Amino acid sequence: xxxxxxxxxxxxxxxxxxxxxxxxxxxxxxxxxxxxxxxxxxxxxxxxxxxxxxxxxxxxxxxxxxxxxxxxxxxxxxxxxxxxxxxxxxxxxxxxxxxxxxxxxxxxxxxxxxxxxxxxxxxxxxxxxxxxxxxxxxxxxxxxxxxxxxxxxxxxxxxxxxxxxxxxxxxxxxxxxxxxxxxxxxxxxxxxxxxxxxxxxxxxxxxxxxxxxxxxxxxxxxxxxxxxxxxxxxxxxxxxxxxxxxxxxxxxxxxxxxxxxxxxxxxxxxxxxxxxxxxxxxxxxxxxxxxxxxxxxxxxxxxxxxxxxxxxxxxxxxxxxxxxxxxxxxxxxxxxxxxxxxxxxxxxxxxxxxxxxxxxxxxxxxxxxxxxxxxxxxxxxxxxxxxxxxxx
Amino acid sequence: xxxxxxxxxxxxxxxxxxxxxxxxxxxxxxxxxxxxxxxxxxxxxxxxxxxxxxxxxxxxxxxxxxxxxxxxxxxxxxxxxxxxxxxxxxxxxxxxxxxxxxxxxxxxxxxxxxxxxxxxxxxxxxxxxxxxxxxxxxxxxxxxxxxxxxxxxxxxxxxxx
Numbered sequence: 001x002x003x004x005x006x007x008x009x010x011x012x013x014x015x016x017x018x019x020x021x022x023x024x025x026x027x028x029x030x031x032x033x034x035x036x037x038x039x040x041x042x043x044x045x046x047x048x049x050x051x052x053x054x055x056x057x058x059x060x061x062x063x064x065x066x067x068x069x070x071x072x073x074x075x076x077x078x079x080x081x082x083x084x085x086x087x088x089x090x091x092x093x094x095x096x097x098x099x100x101x102x103x104x105x106x107x108x109x110x111x112x113x114x115x116x117x118x119x120x121x122x123x124x125x126x127x128x129x130x131x132x133x134x135x136x137x138x139x140x141x142x143x144x145x146x147x148x149x150x151x152x153x154x155x156x157x158x159x160x161x162x163x164x165x166x167x168x169x170x171x172x173x174x175x176x177x178x179x180x181x182x183x184x185x186x187x188x189x190x191x192x193x194x195x196x197x198x199x200x201x202x203x204x205x206x207x208x209x210x211x212x213x214x215x216x217x218x219x220x221x222x223x224x225x226x227x228x229x230x231x232x233x234x235x236x237x238x239x240x241x242x243x244x245x246x247x248x249x250x251x252x253x254x255x256x257x258x259x260x261x262x263x264x265x266x267x268x269x270x271x272x273x274x275x276x277x278x279x280x281x282x283x284x285x286x287x288x289x290x291x292x293x294x295x296x297x298x299x300x301x302x303x304x305x306x307x308x309x310x311x312x313x314x315x316x317x318x319x320x321x322x323x324x325x326x327x328x329x330x331x332x333x334x335x336x337x338x339x340x341x342x343x344x345x346x347x348x349x350x351x352x353x354x355x356x357x358x359x360x361x362x363x364x365x366x367x368x369x370x371x372x373x374x375x376x377x378x379x380x381x382x383x384x385x386x387x388x389x390x391x392x
Numbered sequence: 393x394x395x396x397x398x399x400x401x402x403x404x405x406x407x408x409x410x411x412x413x414x415x416x417x418x419x420x421x422x423x424x425x426x427x428x429x430x431x432x433x434x435x436x437x438x439x440x441x442x443x444x445x446x447x448x449x450x451x452x453x454x455x456x457x458x459x460x461x462x463x464x465x466x467x468x469x470x471x472x473x474x475x476x477x478x479x480x481x482x483x484x485x486x487x488x489x490x491x492x493x494x495x496x497x498x499x500x501x502x503x504x505x506x507x508x509x510x511x512x513x514x515x516x517x518x519x520x521x522x523x524x525x526x527x528x529x530x531x532x533x534x535x536x537x538x539x540x541x542x543x544x545x546x547x548x549x550x551x552x553x
Contacts, residue, residue, distance in 0.1 A: 040520055040522060040523070043521040045532060045542065047506075047533060052539060083418075210446070212494055213446060213447060213494070213495025226468075231468065231470035232420055232470050232472070294417075294423075295417070295421075296421055296474065305448065307448045307464065309449075309451045322453075324448060328502075329449075331498060332495055332497070332498055
């Protein structure tokens with residue numbers, strides 16, 4: 001290591017948000033020259049735990065893998081189990097799955113826009129976006145009775161219907177959300193505070209995004225038109241029209257725009273699903289034990305491709321369940337994005353992949369010449385970022 | 393011929409006896425079991441010639457008499473091909489494919505952590521999700537590791553600190 005190289009350790013604790021991760025950044029001057037990752041601080045052994053529980057219990061366990069995209073996890077899990085069983089879900093249940101999944105996407109993306117604004121010190125936008133996110137949280141609560149763990153999915157269908165008063169209320173809420181989101185997009189495209197901190201920051205070229213296995217909005221913001229909902233349709237996505245939003249910007253700004261435009265797509269998808277939703281049953285009864293089989297299930301979670309592999313062995317407990325969350329797929333591309341950028345941009349670039357919001361509090365800065373160590377937390381780093389941009 | 397059949401036919405044509413079994417489960421879901429010595433050749437062929445450009449993940453599975461590795465590949469996001477191979481449980485080794493699929497490096501580390509499979513050629517197999525001081529002989533996803541053993545290992549580690 002040369003004399004001017006400084007190792008900056010990022011993480012693992014983050015008191016306010018979930019999923020700690022640690023990044024070890026080698027820096028030279030203000031630039032990051034190399035990034036390494038260490039995860040696992042809250043590895044809970046869920047795959048092993050699932051082998052020791054029944055299929056029904058595991059629905060609740062999979063829901064608790066993520067506190068933001070909980071519905072994506074249960075959808076992916078129950079789809080895998082339904083395929084093992086060879087059960088066809090009633091059409092109405094498929095539409096309800098789409099509606100809840102898209103509501104969840106809206107809430108997740110709005111949450112992220114707020115977090116991204118906060119990372120670049122634009123707390124006014126953060127407050128406004130989170131205020132309006134309450135509209136979609138109320139809709140989710142109206143549908144499921146819960147704000148976070150909706151517990152909508154079960155093996156063979158869904159547990160609650162969307163009928164009566166719920167549909168007109170939802171349409172009203174969606175109109176308000178659409179109006180607000182359009183305002184935000186217009187503002188974001190013009191606002192210097194955002195443009196200066198995000199354009200050309202955290203670059204990930206199209207070829208790198210593909211090569212390193214990026215997924216979801218991170219991939220689409222590098223100009224790659226891929227979306228599991230379109231390419232490998234599940235639930236009722238093959239019956240609903242929507243555009244796969246992409247952007248050729250390859251930077252943090254493109255990631256903001258892609259997510260905002262996806263909110264508008266989701267709003268229209270929910271409207272269409274409410275209109276087209278067929279009547280009938282919402283679930284079918286299934287057997288508790290499953291003969292030996294294997295299945296792969298994929299879902300486009302708000303952060304990208306979510307992957308489950310399931311294998312049964314004839315009992316009421318699975319032989320093996322494998323889970324791959326979108327954040328893990330985006331970690332390697334993230335390391336690439338950090339390289340060549342400023343230390344001051346690390347928070348927004350990390351936030352750029354929407355890492356289910358991981359990591360990165362305590363920062364340890366080691367000056368290899370003076371052998372001086374300083375520990376920073378995210379607030380100090382954020383402040384450093386703002387001050388640095390104030391000077392340059 | 394469906395595109396699912398087409399992919400499997402091409403594989404059989406190219407590798408013959410090396411393809412031990414194939415299965416089209418449904419639309420967009422295909423499985424192929426291969427001879428373990430052909431791992432790199434098959435994946436390289438799939439990546440370069442058939443353009444399977446995305447690896448979703450690698451599943452490791454302890455079936456008692458050995459360990460099965462499943463490489464979940466996707467073609468333009470819409471055709472999932474799972475390539476399976478069986479390796480020994482006593483000396484679990486496989487060639488790394490991290491140069492063919494750079495994204496595979498992190499998934500190999502995960503399988504190494506949880507099942508103890510050595511991926512020859514992967515430059516970094518340091519712990520990814522297990523603690524740094526985790527005992528090397530305790531591979532949590534192996535079927536003979538009971539929850540109690542894992543629990544006592546975690547407690548022992550907490551005591552050391």
